[in-house]
Amino acid sequence: MGKTGNLKDLNAPEKLIHILSLVSVLAIIFIFVFVGIKAWPVIRASGAGLVATAGFDKQVSEAFFAPAEAPVYTFGLLGLIAGTLFTTGLSLLAAAVLGIGAAIAIAELAPKPVASALGAVVRLLASIPSVVFGLVGIIVVVPAVEQAFVTTELQIEYLKYFQITGRSLLASVLVLTFMIVPMVISLSIDALRAVPGSLRETGYAFGMSRFRVIWKIVLPSARSGILAGMILAFGRGIGEAIAVSMVCGGIGNIPDLSMGFVSLLTPVLTLSAAIINKSEAMGAYAVESALFACGALLLLIGAALSIGARLIENRLKRSMGDAD
Amino acid sequence: MKLIKRILPMFLAVMLFTAMIPAASAATTISIKIDGQTVSSDTAPYVENGTTLVPVRVITEYLGADVSWVQAKQQAVVKTAGYTVVFTLGSKNYTVNGVTKTLLLAPRAVNQRTMIPLRALSEAIGADVDYDAATKTAVVNYFTTMTGSIKISGSTTLQPIAQAAADKLLSMNTGLSIAVSGGGSSAGIKDTINGANNVGMSSRVLTADESASLTQFTVANDGIALIVNPNNTVKNLTKEQAEKIFLGEITNWKDVGGNDAPILVQTRETGSGTLATLSELLLEKAAVVSTATPYASSALIKQAVASDVNAIGFDSIGYVDSSVKVVSIGNITPTTETVKSGAYLLSRSLYVFTKGTPEGVNAKFIDFLKSESCQKDIVVKEGYIAIR
Numbered sequence: 001m002g003k004t005g006n007l008k009d010l011n012a013p014e015k016l017i018h019i020l021s022l023v024s025v026l027a028i029i030f031i032f033v034f035v036g037i038k039a040w041p042v043i044r045a046s047g048a049g050l051v052a053t054a055g056f057d058k059q060v061s062e063a064f065f066a067p068a069e070a071p072v073y074t075f076g077l078l079g080l081i082a083g084t085l086f087t088t089g090l091s092l093l094a095a096a097v098l099g100i101g102a103a104i105a106i107a108e109l110a111p112k113p114v115a116s117a118l119g120a121v122v123r124l125l126a127s128i129p130s131v132v133f134g135l136v137g138i139i140v141v142v143p144a145v146e147q148a149f150v151t152t153e154l155q156i157e158y159l160k161y162f163q164i165t166g167r168s169l170l171a172s173v174l175v176l177t178f179m180i181v182p183m184v185i186s187l188s189i190d191a192l193r194a195v196p197g198s199l200r201e202t203g204y205a206f207g208m209s210r211f212r213v214i215w216k217i218v219l220p221s222a223r224s225g226i227l228a229g230m231i232l233a234f235g236r237g238i239g240e241a242i243a244v245s246m247v248c249g250g251i252g253n254i255p256d257l258s259m260g261f262v263s264l265l266t267p268v269l270t271l272s273a274a275i276i277n278k279s280e281a282m283g284a285y286a287v288e289s290a291l292f293a294c295g296a297l298l299l300l301i302g303a304a305l306s307i308g309a310r311l312i313e314n315r316l317k318r319s320m321g322d323a324d
Numbered sequence: 325m326k327l328i329k330r331i332l333p334m335f336l337a338v339m340l341f342t343a344m345i346p347a348a349s350a351a352t353t354i355s356i357k358i359d360g361q362t363v364s365s366d367t368a369p370y371v372e373n374g375t376t377l378v379p380v381r382v383i384t385e386y387l388g389a390d391v392s393w394v395q396a397k398q399q400a401v402v403k404t405a406g407y408t409v410v411f412t413l414g415s416k417n418y419t420v421n422g423v424t425k426t427l428l429l430a431p432r433a434v435n436q437r438t439m440i441p442l443r444a445l446s447e448a449i450g451a452d453v454d455y456d457a458a459t460k461t462a463v464v465n466y467f468t469t470m471t472g473s474i475k476i477s478g479s480t481t482l483q484p485i486a487q488a489a490a491d492k493l494l495s496m497n498t499g500l501s502i503a504v505s506g507g508g509s510s511a512g513i514k515d516t517i518n519g520a521n522n523v524g525m526s527s528r529v530l531t532a533d534e535s536a537s538l539t540q541f542t543v544a545n546d547g548i549a550l551i552v553n554p555n556n557t558v559k560n561l562t563k564e565q566a567e568k569i570f571l572g573e574i575t576n577w578k579d580v581g582g583n584d585a586p587i588l589v590q591t592r593e594t595g596s597g598t599l600a601t602l603s604e605l606l607l608e609k610a611a612v613v614s615t616a617t618p619y620a621s622s623a624l625i626k627q628a629v630a631s632d633v634n635a636i637g638f639d640s641i642g643y644v645d646s647s648v649k650v651v652s653i654g655n656i657t658p659t660t661e662t663v664k665s666g667a668y669l670l671s672r673s674l675y676v677f678t679k680g681t682p683e684g685v686n687a688k689f690i691d692f693l694k695s696e697s698c699q700k701d702i703v704v705k706e707g708y709i710a711i712r
Contacts, residue, residue, distance in 0.1 A: 057594075057614070057618070058611070058614065060594045061594040061611060064480070064506070064594045064595055065480055065506065065508075065594075065600075066506075067506070067507040067508065067511055069507075143631075152584075152585055152586065152634075155585075155586040155588070155634070156575075156576065156585075156586045159575050159586050159588075159615065160575075160615075161615070162615050163586075163588050163589075163615050163616070163617055165588065165617065165632060167617060245620075249617060250593070250617060250618045250619070251614075251615070251617065251618065267617065276620070277593055277618070277620055278593060278594065278595075280593045280594065280595035280596060280620060281593065281594040281595035282595070284506070284595075287594075287595075
């Protein structure tokens with residue numbers, strides 16, 4: 001009979017594990033199929049316009065108030081996609097700089113007791129529920145952004161485009177950065193610690209300084225682990241709904257970079273926050289379908305991320321020469 | 325003296341106790357369970373000679389009926405969507421939709437509450453009634469025994485209430501299907517007249533022509549306050565000013581008598597009944613200016629207005645508290661009174677209706693909309709004013 005995988009040849013616990021993994025595979029397939037079916041009316045009616053046109057807020061309103069005999073199924077999610085990529089991208093950038101730096105400080109430079117204490121704090125931070133970040137965002141970050149950057153003149157000048165309050169792309173980026181930085185730090189620490197001590201010692205033996213060893217030897221050796229952490233953080237950022245929905249401003253504007261710094265004060269809406277914010281209008285079947293289309297996009301992005309992570313990891317491993 | 329001081333309170337306590345015992349044992353007091361929920365009442369129901377007597381108002385309010393008292397005839401008139409039942413104090417005869425029937429015991433007054441035999445009342449309006457002797461509980465099932473299908477359409481303002489009521493009823497029943505769609509008040513009225521739905525919804529009063537073939541019920545009142553920050557100096561807006569602000573045509577507070585500062589319009593997410601009402605009554609159905617920041621709940625929009633001196637928003641008057649300031653429209657402030665009288669601009673009643681007299685599940689659906697639990701848990705929560 002077959003070498004592995006044949007249920008008859010396995011003992012009870014092995015069978016159980018096989019069955020459980022089968023169940024989880026089925027659950028994942030079911031989620032994709034279910035979301036796909038629910039989103040299909042909107043995907044079919046909108047076509048490529050779904051990802052190429054904006055105006056989601058208005059479309060939700062039109063679809064909700066449409067008479068039963070003439071439902072509106074055309075939606076454009078470009079504003080939401082832009083909002084998602086801008087918030088997640090910028091916060092990932094900030095989290096990378098802060099997180100990797102902090103990880104180096106903790107794993108490589110800090111004395112042992114300090115390092116382990118800081119490590120524990122970071123892990124604790126990573127486990128704070130996102131709604132808490134949202135609350136902090138709305139109570140601290142939004143007013144802080146408003147105090148720091150918003151003036152009455154600016155508000156009056158830009159009122160024809162959007163309201164400048166604290167609720168903005170910037171506030172979302174800040175909150176999201178706080179959320180994903182602990183994740184980046186703790187995964188980077190793990191990656192740095194996994195670098196064998198012999199590599200460092202070789203560096204020192206060549207007379208390299210401590211920083212040179214970190215820069216030239218430790219970081220390159222740890223990069224696949226660090227990158228995996230970044231991708232996980234990106235995934236969390238993209239899927240984050242509650243915290244972002246509380247501070248983003250709730251309108252699917254595409255930030256206009258020609259406005260310079262003010263573009264950071266644009267109210268935005270992300271795909272996942274839209275599912276929360278617009279769920280009030282889900283009584284209309286078309287709106288429900290549109291929100292499932294948001295979900296389908298998120299699923300696709302998530303799937304692409306995990307495949308991308310695998311590919312990058314493989315390539316890095318091959319280029320490093322350790323094919324284990 | 326000391327002895328007396330010590331004994332007297334004890335003596336009194338014993339007196340009190342013995343005085344209470346006969347009162348409690350005169351009749352067996354029992355509890356009532358309606359649709360699985362224990363119902364409390366200031367005058368306890370009791371069993372007399374095997375007949376359960378209940379305060380008419382308690383039961384009927386749970387079942388969504390209106391009760392009125394006719395002093396001259398000593399009559400209690402109970403009206404559900406489908407039935408009109410008349411009880412007369414001291415008389416075993418009662419009428420259901422005009423047909424005379426007979427009770428086992430005549431209704432009587434206890435603590436100024438009309439007590440009537442439970443079975444007769446519930447059977448008259450089509451409820452399932454049972455008495456569980458073991459737990460001394462009268463069991464009434466009304467909204468948990470619905471089967472069939474209901475099609476509802478019309479006013480999108482009422483849509484959230486109807487949808488929430490439908491969801492609740494669907495969770496309480498198997499074999500029931502309810503489809504709620506919008507389309508607007510006029511379309512809903514047309515659908516009901518043509519028989520395209522079972523229950524229509526309207527946020528405007530029916531015309532004489534329309535009401536000729538329809539039976540209508542008020543299921544909620546609605547009043548919307550325009551709210552600003554307590555530090556905002558503006559106290560009143562004319563209707564035109566308010567309209568232009570929410571359409572984005574007036575964008576500076578100085579144009580309506582305030583400071584030189586931007587007007588930051590706060591709005592609700594699509595689907596909000598409050599937003600729909602504002603749009604209909606103030607903006608002639610136009611949408612609120614697209615830069616307005618949307619919020620998912622009445623609480624959130626209030627919080628936003630409370631924290632920004634340049635903000636203006638709107639909220640059901642039920643939500644308004646001292647954290648925000650209400651701006652009058654045309655010098656009329658929204659109160660429960662000005663809303664009920666219609667003097668306040670942003671106020672109205674919300675109606676449902678059927679072709680002819682409602683029957684079966686359709687009648688029960690309307691009863692549910694009017695019931696205490698729906699008014700409290702759905703109507704008020706959705707941001708409207710309860711009718712009770």
